Each structure stands twice: as C-alpha cells, then as structure tokens.
Amino acid sequence: MSSRFDEPIIEIPEPPPSTAPGPWDELRRYTPAAVAAIAVLGAWELITRVLSVETFILPRPSQIAASFIDTADIIWVAGLNTLIEALGGFVAGTLLAVLAALATVRWSGVRQGLMPFAIAANSVPIIALAPIANAWFSITSPVPKMVVVAIIVFFPVMINTTRGLTEVDEAELELMRSFAAEPREVFRRVRIPNALPYFFNALKVASTLSLIGAIVAEYFGGPEDVLGRYIINRANLLQVPDAWAAIVVASLLGIAFYGLILIAERVFMPWHVSLRSGEA
C-alpha cells in the first residue's frame, strides 16, 4: 500500500476569498446616495426660497423639519396607529396566503381552480374596497383597514410562495427520488427552502403595499388619529408642512418595515445569493 496512488493527488484550491465588506466599505458605498440626498434637499430649499414658492404649494425642507419636531407627539402616535393597521393586515394576509399556497401545492385541483383567479385578483385595485370594508366592520376600529391590507397582501404572497414551492429544480427532485425520500421529506427539505427566497421577495413588496393600503384606506374615513386622516385634515387646513411631516413619518415607517424584512431574510436564509460577498 505504498504506491504513489495513496498519496493525496489533488491540491485543494483555496475557496474564493470571502471579502466581507467592512464598516468603511459600507460607508463608502452609501456616500453617493447621501450626497445625492443632501443635494436634492439643498436644491429644494434654495429654489423654494429664490422663487418664493407658497408654503401651501411646496413647503421648504426646513419648514417640514420644524413641523416634524413641533408635532412629533401627534404624528408619531398617528404613525403608530397606522402601523398597527398595516402590521395587523400584513400578518393576517401573509398567514392566509401561506396556508393557501400550501393547499394549492398539496392538492393540484385547488391550484388549477384558484391560481387563475389569484393572478387576476393580483391586478385588481383592491384599495377600491376600502369604503365597503368600512361598512362591513366597525368603522371606529382598525379592523376594516386591516382587512383591506390583508387582501392586498394576500395575492402577491400567495402567488410567489406557490411558485417557490412548485418551481423546484427537476434534478433536485430526482436526487430525492434516488434516496427514496417520502413526499413529506421532499416538501420539508427541498420545496420549503426553495420557496423562501420567493416568499421574502413577496414580503418586501407586501411590506410597502401594506402601508400604502392602510394610509389610503384611512382617506375613506375612520378614526382621526391616524396618518391618512391627519394628512387630509392638515392639507385641508392648508397646514401643508404638517402634512409633509406626517408623510416623512410614513416614509420612515415604510423603510423600517422593509428593513425588518431584510433582516429576517438574512436570519432565515444565510445562504442567499444576494448576501454573497461582492454580489450584493
């Protein structure tokens, strides 16, 4: 057993260097965006001052900032109430969508019966249901808004999750077959992990849609201490900087919501392509 055959023959190549971006690289990456933001705000401030644009048409960023600070207690409470509606609808819609996706994958009859309608419904402006939802449920509660949001969230999440569960690499299924894996095993070890990227992409879309849905649904009436009502009321009173300050709150909430989903994605899918070094 001493032939040269027993010697290790393969030189193991180094894996591609994992150049995880350090904090400074991150900072450098965001510099252009920060510069652009400052430039836009600066130009906005300058132009509105130089041309003496009326405040009720377009307030200056400095006025919005002042309003943002002065009305902080009101707009953040309104923001929280809107966020509760959006989150409630988001969670309910996502849960139902995942259940529906699982059902469509388990029973192909359900899929054939349901998917065409789901895809059609996905392009229906569901927000138009908002006044009707107000009539269905107690208008003073957040429920009608949650219902609208849940319906809006349902379709993209259901369609994407179904795709992720069904569009599995044929070779992976054959591999599982070669191990004589039960359908339950295939589901757990191949279909569900395969669906996660589709699912999280849908959640990213849904997070944005849920805030839009909640705010627009509020325009159709209901309790006053929410962002949608507040924006309408302040705009009607020509207190436009206040309305803008509320829009800033809505934007910050939207970004935070989206960011939360990005973090969840990283936690649940440490293998994901977009997290590979140099490919983000």
Next chain:
Amino acid sequence: MAEPPVVNARGVGKTFGAGVSRVVALRNIDLTVPAGEFISLIGPSGCGKSTLLRLIGDLLDPTEGTLEINGKTAAQARRDRDYGMVFQKATLLDWRTVRRNVELPLEIMDVDEGERRTRAAAMLELVQLNDFGDHYPWQLSGGMQQRVAIARALTFNPALLLMDEPFGALDEMTRELMQQELLRIWRETGTTVMFVTHSIPEAVFLSTRVIVMSPRPGEISDVVPVPLRRPRNEDTRESDEYYGKITEVREALRALEAPAS
C-alpha cells in the same frame, strides 16, 4: 446460492411517446454486471446511455424486458437505498453547507445525528474536503462541488454508484485528477460503478469494461474489456496498452458510423 449480479438486464427496452412521436430509445439490452465492476457506457448522443442508467436507477420504467438489481426489481432496490447517484450537475442544495449536503441522505434515512456527523466526516475525508464542511456550495469550484456530490452519493454505502457524465463540465486537468480520485474511492469502498461518458480516454482509464452503444434505436453494439494493470495512474496514461484500448474503443465507435457514410 451464488450472489445475484448487481445489474441483470434481459431484453430491456424503452420507448417514449406513441404514434408519430414514438421514439425507441433503447432496445434489446442484455447486460450482467457482477459486484465490484466499473462499467462505462459510451456512445454518440441519442444512443440511450443516459436512459439506460436512468432505467437501472428507477428514475424511468422500462417498457420491455426484465431488469433486476441485486436480485430485486429496480423500484425495490431504490426503496432499499441501493443506489448512489451523481449527475453532470452536482445538484447540491444551495441552502445547506457542504457537510449538511453530505448528510442529506442520512437525514432522510433517519440516521441519528452523531452517526451522521461521523459518516459525513469520513466521506469528506474520502473526497479530501475535510476542511470545507462548513462552506456553502457556491464557495466551491466545480470540481469540489462534484466531489461533494460523490461523497453524498456514498454516505449510505450504496451497492451501486450510478454516474451520468459527472466530470463532463470540468476542465481537462481537473477531470484527470477526478478520475484518479474516483478510482481510489472505488478501490477503497469496493462499490460497483456504472459510468456514462462521452470521453473515450476517460472510459478506458476508469473501467473494467467499456460498453459501446449505438443510436437509433439505442443498443449495445460492443463490449470492450479493459484488463489494464491496477492501480492505474499517470503512468497508465502513457502506456501502449492504454493507447491500444483507446484505439479499440474508437474503432468500435467508428464502426457505428460506417453504414451511414
């Protein structure tokens, strides 16, 4: 009673479709593979060599003939986990580390965690990837990925290793190293191998017998025994006997084209 051969095919055929779109992919396949052999299937595209491998592995059902694996039906053999399969694409699950990819079949077979760890470590040692257990597949080169696929196929000691052009996507240098590796693994594990390839030198270098197949319909046209001395190594590649066998297989393949030209 003697041990049944690992593969015993009698008059096996496979026809796809019906009517005008009917294609006879394989016809009249008689093949006996005793335990411990290394069989290569070679032939032009459309000769049904991959189809034959998939019939043996119970990924397809034959439409004619009888096929026995270790004295059982192919379906029973698959349920008994008699097959390890390696495809041209490594088909590693992206979401699992190398180690957990190798453990996958053991998880499905309900092997407990401690045993899984031990076996996976031994397999990674076998394919010389001990230090890469915690890497994800995308962090590995093509050759390394394919070695993980081989390790995964061997973790549960299958009686028969089915390989469908496993080195087809690799560059020539890596390919030769992988062939050498595969022979070492074959010798160390004593498993029976059936190997589909397009490459004549690869088939000759690896095999105990090369099965030459002809297309339309796919049939076995020749069987070339390769009694070259083992262990085979870089010297084998430069020996006259090796070249002689390559010529023999090449002529067997040429003979297929003769009537058409």
